[in-house]
Amino acid sequence: MRRPAIAAGAGAVALLVGTSVVLAPAASSYPSTHSRQRCGNTTDQRVLLTFDDWNDADPYIATRTGAYLEARNIRAAYFLNGKDAARYPDIVRTLRAQGHYVGSHATGHRDLTKLSDAQVRAELADGLETNVLRPPYGSWDDRVRAIADAMGYRICTWTVSTHDWDEVDGSLRSTASIRGYWKSAPPAAKAAGNILGHLWTNYPAAVPGLIRDVHAEGRRFCRNRGPVPAAWPAVLDCT
Numbered sequence: 001m002r003r004p005a006i007a008a009g010a011g012a013v014a015l016l017v018g019t020s021v022v023l024a025p026a027a028s029s030y031p032s033t034h035s036r037q038r039c040g041n042t043t044d045q046r047v048l049l050t051f052d053d054w055n056d057a058d059p060y061i062a063t064r065t066g067a068y069l070e071a072r073n074i075r076a077a078y079f080l081n082g083k084d085a086a087r088y089p090d091i092v093r094t095l096r097a098q099g100h101y102v103g104s105h106a107t108g109h110r111d112l113t114k115l116s117d118a119q120v121r122a123e124l125a126d127g128l129e130t131n132v133l134r135p136p137y138g139s140w141d142d143r144v145r146a147i148a149d150a151m152g153y154r155i156c157t158w159t160v161s162t163h164d165w166d167e168v169d170g171s172l173r174s175t176a177s178i179r180g181y182w183k184s185a186p187p188a189a190k191a192a193g194n195i196l197g198h199l200w201t202n203y204p205a206a207v208p209g210l211i212r213d214v215h216a217e218g219r220r221f222c223r224n225r226g227p228v229p230a231a232w233p234a235v236l237d238c239t
């Protein structure tokens, strides 16, 4: 089981300007509407729910959660560890058929900023057909971004971490604690928000409560409009 150790993207220096987020250094070839922290969600009152990594003990929690969200008319995004997703192509296919985007989380969950150029390229050549990358630990820099860009990936991080990976007194954080991180997030992070959680924690169990919390604030999730292709659009139509 992999425990992400850090939550902040080393290169993702965000400057809050009003309610929009400007990333420094400025994106080059990215669509102007794309925000790395939001994976293309531009709809203020809509939130993108995301699931990272893998669950070794229960791989199909990914698609069970996916079916639940589909039934709730919610479109989510999954960033699967490449080495695991390669063994379960049916899970990738099913998630997309359920209306959820699937992105790369690189192959072996390594900190890409600590690898050579050749090693970064090897980590990104994970065999998953997609154009969006969430670097492990949210860790990237200009060099990693340039390599990812050349390989056809946009980098995507998050606006609200649920800290679900963080153990409390030797146990995984409770669903109530996970929900607390959303509740206490600043409005600028909730607007067109992008929630980070993991498949191997209590986060999937927290999702029904998170949905209630988000709805209670008058926000909604990205609407599920049916199956999605491998490539993500630059702007997610969440309405």
Ligand SMILES: [Zn+2]
Pocket: 004, 052, 053, 105, 109, 136, 137
């Ligand atoms: Zn991860």
